Amino acid sequence: MKEKLVLIGNGMAGVRTLEELLKVAPDKYEITVFGSEPYGNYNRILLSPVLAGEKSVAEIMLNDMQWYADNGITLHCGKEVVEIDRAKRKVVADDGTCADYDRLLLATGSNPFVVPVPGHQLPGVVTFRDIRDVQLMMDASKQSRHAVVIGGGLLGLEAANGLMRQGMNVTVVHIHETLMERQLDKVAGEMLRKSLEERGMHFHMPAQTVEILGEERVRGVRFKDGSELYADLVVMAVGIRPNMELAKKAGIYCERGIVVNDTLQTYDPSIYAVGECVQHRSQTYGLVAPLFEQAKVCANHLAHFGYSRYQGSLTSTKLKVTGIDLFSAGDFTGDDSTEEIVLKDASQGTYKKLVLKDDRICGAVMYGDTGDGAWYFQLMRDGSDVTAFRDHLMFGQAHLGDSGHGGQSKAAAMSDAMEVCGCNGVCKGAIVKAISEKGLFTLEEVRTHTKASSSCGSCTGLVEQIMASVLGGGYTAAPKEKPLCKCTDHTHDEVRKVIRERHLLTIREVMQHFEWRTPDGCHSCRPALNYYLLCAWPAEYQDDPQSRFINERVHANIQKDGTYSVVPRMWGGVTTSNELRTIADVVDKFNIPSVKVTGGQRIDLLGVKKEDLPAVWGELNKGGLVSGHAYGKALRTVKTCVGKEWCRFGVQDSTAMGVRLEKRTWGSWMPHKFKMAVSGCPRNCAEATIKDFGVVAVESGWELHVGGNGGVKIRATDLLCKVTTEDEVEEYCCAFIQLYREEARYLDRTAPWIERVGLAYVKQRVVEDVQNRKMLYARFIESQKYAQIDPWAERAQHNVQRYEFTPLMEVV
Amino acid sequence: MHWIEIGDLEDIPKLGARVVRTVQGDIALFRTADDEVFALRDQCPHKGGPLSQGIVHGKRVTCPLHNWMIELNEGAAVAPDEGRTACYPVKVEHGVVSISLEHAGLQKSA
Numbered sequence: 001m002k003e004k005l006v007l008i009g010n011g012m013a014g015v016r017t018l019e020e021l022l023k024v025a026p027d028k029y030e031i032t033v034f035g036s037e038p039y040g041n042y043n044r045i046l047l048s049p050v051l052a053g054e055k056s057v058a059e060i061m062l063n064d065m066q067w068y069a070d071n072g073i074t075l076h077c078g079k080e081v082v083e084i085d086r087a088k089r090k091v092v093a094d095d096g097t098c099a100d101y102d103r104l105l106l107a108t109g110s111n112p113f114v115v116p117v118p119g120h121q122l123p124g125v126v127t128f129r130d131i132r133d134v135q136l137m138m139d140a141s142k143q144s145r146h147a148v149v150i151g152g153g154l155l156g157l158e159a160a161n162g163l164m165r166q167g168m169n170v171t172v173v174h175i176h177e178t179l180m181e182r183q184l185d186k187v188a189g190e191m192l193r194k195s196l197e198e199r200g201m202h203f204h205m206p207a208q209t210v211e212i213l214g215e216e217r218v219r220g221v222r223f224k225d226g227s228e229l230y231a232d233l234v235v236m237a238v239g240i241r242p243n244m245e246l247a248k249k250a251g252i253y254c255e256r257g258i259v260v261n262d263t264l265q266t267y268d269p270s271i272y273a274v275g276e277c278v279q280h281r282s283q284t285y286g287l288v289a290p291l292f293e294q295a296k297v298c299a300n301h302l303a304h305f306g307y308s309r310y311q312g313s314l315t316s317t318k319l320k321v322t323g324i325d326l327f328s329a330g331d332f333t334g335d336d337s338t339e340e341i342v343l344k345d346a347s348q349g350t351y352k353k354l355v356l357k358d359d360r361i362c363g364a365v366m367y368g369d370t371g372d373g374a375w376y377f378q379l380m381r382d383g384s385d386v387t388a389f390r391d392h393l394m395f396g397q398a399h400l401g402d403s404g405h406g407g408q409s410k411a412a413a414m415s416d417a418m419e420v421c422g423c424n425g426v427c428k429g430a431i432v433k434a435i436s437e438k439g440l441f442t443l444e445e446v447r448t449h450t451k452a453s454s455s456c457g458s459c460t461g462l463v464e465q466i467m468a469s470v471l472g473g474g475y476t477a478a479p480k481e482k483p484l485c486k487c488t489d490h491t492h493d494e495v496r497k498v499i500r501e502r503h504l505l506t507i508r509e510v511m512q513h514f515e516w517r518t519p520d521g522c523h524s525c526r527p528a529l530n531y532y533l534l535c536a537w538p539a540e541y542q543d544d545p546q547s548r549f550i551n552e553r554v555h556a557n558i559q560k561d562g563t564y565s566v567v568p569r570m571w572g573g574v575t576t577s578n579e580l581r582t583i584a585d586v587v588d589k590f591n592i593p594s595v596k597v598t599g600g601q602r603i604d605l606l607g608v609k610k611e612d613l614p615a616v617w618g619e620l621n622k623g624g625l626v627s628g629h630a631y632g633k634a635l636r637t638v639k640t641c642v643g644k645e646w647c648r649f650g651v652q653d654s655t656a657m658g659v660r661l662e663k664r665t666w667g668s669w670m671p672h673k674f675k676m677a678v679s680g681c682p683r684n685c686a687e688a689t690i691k692d693f694g695v696v697a698v699e700s701g702w703e704l705h706v707g708g709n710g711g712v713k714i715r716a717t718d719l720l721c722k723v724t725t726e727d728e729v730e731e732y733c734c735a736f737i738q739l740y741r742e743e744a745r746y747l748d749r750t751a752p753w754i755e756r757v758g759l760a761y762v763k764q765r766v767v768e769d770v771q772n773r774k775m776l777y778a779r780f781i782e783s784q785k786y787a788q789i790d791p792w793a794e795r796a797q798h799n800v801q802r803y804e805f806t807p808l809m810e811v812v
Numbered sequence: 813m814h815w816i817e818i819g820d821l822e823d824i825p826k827l828g829a830r831v832v833r834t835v836q837g838d839i840a841l842f843r844t845a846d847d848e849v850f851a852l853r854d855q856c857p858h859k860g861g862p863l864s865q866g867i868v869h870g871k872r873v874t875c876p877l878h879n880w881m882i883e884l885n886e887g888a889a890v891a892p893d894e895g896r897t898a899c900y901p902v903k904v905e906h907g908v909v910s911i912s913l914e915h916a917g918l919q920k921s922a
Binding site for chain 2 (some may be wrong): 448449454456518519520521522523526527545546547548549552558560562803807808809810811812
């Protein structure tokens with residue numbers, strides 16, 4: 001017989017936990033749900049757009065009655081549980097309905113806090129918490145003219161905005177001097193107040209309410225200083241309190257909320273709790289992102305998997321008032337140990353403040369231009385050292401000009417028809433629609449449903465802004481470190497560590513060790529695991545071709561029509577008449593339709609049929625040409641200028657240096673593609689300062705630059721150091737590559753990797769710690785022993801993986 | 813049903829695929845980790861990508877062009893993507909793989 005699970009509280013946290021549970025253990029429980037509201041589960045954070053008349057109640061439903069029926073869940077809605085009998089393991093509702101449980105989940109949410117001043121029970125005094133409250137307010141707005149909203153926080157301002165949109169005259173009363181004082185500093189608070197005033201909102205602050213006036217109905221509010229305001233609707237929005245009455249009554253340990261441990265278990269081991277009603281590590285949460293993180297962990301334990309832990313959440317806030325851009329996260333006030341960077345432009349209505357501690361962002365407040373909020377928040381969560389780009393940190397991530405979304409960096413300024421994702425042709429309107437209609441909360445969900453930002457990712461920041469503007473502070477922030485893929489909860493770094501420590505040698509072993517959820521992984525995790533194993537154990541690991549993306553499996557680039565492109569290596573971009581003749585002959589012999597010079601100074605043969613590949617390679621091999629690895633997460637090309645051999649400005653032989661680096665590093669597999677360049681003088685004709693590793697010759701030696709990128713996100717390199725000899729260039733280059741190979745996550749280019757770990761760290765490991773550099777270099781050279789085998793020759797001359805290139809059969 | 817023998821199970825790599833050329837176009841034969849074999853028209857319902865070149869996992873293949881996932885047993889795209897590619901009956905007897913071209917699952921939208 002199935003175990004019985006009872007959920008008390010039919011809201012977002014509780015139902016999300018059920019959804020997570022059904023995903024991982026669909027048949028484990030017979031589930032019963034009690035909810036005091038007469039609806040299915042709806043999206044509470046979209047209540048303010050409903051109040052503002054931008055959305056209907058039907059549009060914010062997340063789970064309709066059919067969903068409960070489809071999943072075999074018994075739903076008692078409109079019934080409030082009044083008793084938990086822990087001895088008999090059963091719950092009783094106000095109408096006498098009983099249900100037994102083996103496990104009980106409390107998700108009773110929170111109650112709005114009503115200031116207990118005289119008159120607080122008068123008709124016309126409402127809170128802002130559920131659909132009923134919204135309907136009361138909307139009805140009131142039809143008859144009444146003057147509303148007073150008590151509370152100048154997030155909730156109060158959203159309520160005030162909604163009522164104003166319904167045509168009411170609204171005054172916000174706030175006890176503090178600054179609006180949203182828990183999220184904003186004084187400057188940003190003032191800017192917010194000013195722009196709300198321009199929209200017609202009135203403020204009475206600081207002011208303490210002492211009485212609600214009226215006899216049969218509310219007719220005004222009186223303050224401590226004796227002043228009064230006329231009102232025929234009063235909204236109490238001063239805050240929420242965890243709803244723990246039921247739990248308390250049942251003797252479950254509570255403080256400011258129902259106290260839970262890292263597995264979301266209360267002091268009664270058969271009772272769990274999630275959402276706004278819980279207190280975890282002394283914190284209570286009122287935003288949706290932490291609730292969803294809790295839901296996931298709780299489901300894991302309800303399913304008896306027992307390995308996941310909730311460790312608290314870092315939250316950020318946005319205000320859902322159309323046209324007002326505001327972002328706040330972390331500790332934005334700072335203290336003696338912190339530093340501030342501030343940018344204020346009153347005429348543009350923008351204000352940004354970053355609070356730094358130990359060269360890391362610990363807080364941010366932004367007003368007017370919040371485009372980079374998501375980026376700052378990410379740096380904050382990752383604890384990234386920002387020293388290297390501190391001088392332009394304030395100007396945001398996009399200051400160098402991203403490609404693919406028309407230079408747009410402010411989602412709020414975009415119309416619905418404007419394209420957000422240039423790769424997949426997704427416009428803003430489509431994303432907004434998908435978020436509200438399909439009930440999406442995470443970036444991952446938006447990517448799956450709309451494809452926006454799922455290809456090159458350059459518009460991720462824009463998509464996050466759109467999510468924030470639709471969902472407000474409620475949108476799910478990614479957990480601190482993302483799991484490797486959907487098949488596991490473990491992170492890249494955890495998996496890598498265990499591969500090394502336990503000497504794991506196959507993908508199967510890794511999956512077994514970490515209890516992968518899928519039988520053989522997916523297209524995301526298998527290539528990553530294959531790379532991690534190969535990088536950790538170059539001599540022992542047996543490469544798994546079926547875990548490689550097709551390009552790396554067949555050593556050519558798949559094209560949209562299923563043909564392939566072939567790029568032979570040209571060391572340092574130097575070629576000869578014989579090589580060119582060989583290429584020309586191959587093109588003629590195999591009727592190759594297109595020949596193109598690439599950005600990396602190589603020649604690309606496009607439109608080669610798959611079954612011709614081994615023969616094409618055989619001919620190229622005969623002319624001395626080998627694989628150029630243009631298809632791989634590997635060393636791609638070393639671009640060079642002509643250097644001092646010919647150029648009247650050249651100060652070093654950049655061409656020879658480039659050839660030497662390419663001969664040393666070709667064939668090495670990496671977390672992502674890796675490009676190099678060598679310029680013969682600071683005029684930098686080889687564009688070395690937008691490469692992963694760039695070398696610029698100077699009279700006295702060589703400058704070494706790292707972490708550049710010329711693609712989606714243009715990033716100029718950081719100077720690693722200066723060296724004098726060619727031997728040093730090679731040693732530092734290989735050591736840098738090996739550090740990147742061993743420590744960057746799969747599919748991280750060097751640019752984001754360096755931004756995450758900090759240039760200071762890379763310098764320390766490669767430049768300052770001589771011993772470590774020598775060891776990195778040695779490990780790279782060792783791994784090259786197994787990597788520098790021309791894959792084309794293996795297939796053309798030794799029939800390796802012949803089955804890849806021939807049909808199984810032709811049926812006539 | 814008319815069965816055509818097309819080769820040995822061992823000719824198809826585990827978690828891999830091979831192509832059979834037919835008058836109806838290319839057909840991809842997939843082999844799962846536990847040696848089940850499936851046959852689909854070698855065209856992703858999205859942009860026609862060659863599914864035979866994708867990564868096979870569980871009973872699904874990921875198209876190499878834009879990462880759509882296709883169910884091997886009936887050719888349907890995994891939600892929220894929508895579409896379906898034709899599938900063909902397959903049998904494996906004594907390690908020999910046969911397919912039939914007669915009862916191809918019809919192309920229909922999911």
